[in-house]
Amino acid sequence: MKKIEAIIKPFKLDEVKDALNEIGVQGMTITEVKGFGRQRGHVELYRGAEYDITFIPKVKIEVVVSDDIAEKVVSAIETKAKTGKIGDGKIFVLLLEEVIRIRTGEKGVAAI
Helix, strand or coil: EEEEEECCCCCHHHHHHHHHHHHCCCCCEEEEEEEEECCCCCCEECEEEEEEEEEEEEEEEEEEHHHHHHHHHHHHHHHCCCCCCCCCCEEEEEECCCECCCCCCCCCCHCC
């Protein structure tokens, strides 16, 4: 099993969510986050005053999938979240040792 975490631009969330649903991803967790990477934020002008925006708003998607569809999930996220501009985000793929469904006690892939 794999846990896939993706940090993407907020306006790309619906496209990514729809693509993951088409693949058969059954659940996901979405969190609004702020951060920066290589772009190091930017400066905005508001009513004549400059504001240094260090932390850029992003969306973090977390999904847990079986090994057999992990590559499809990563590919779908990469394709749908890409704008070709700086700040498109990152995808992290982590090995997942165990999953347990609290309600039923199911373990492993059955608990996903």
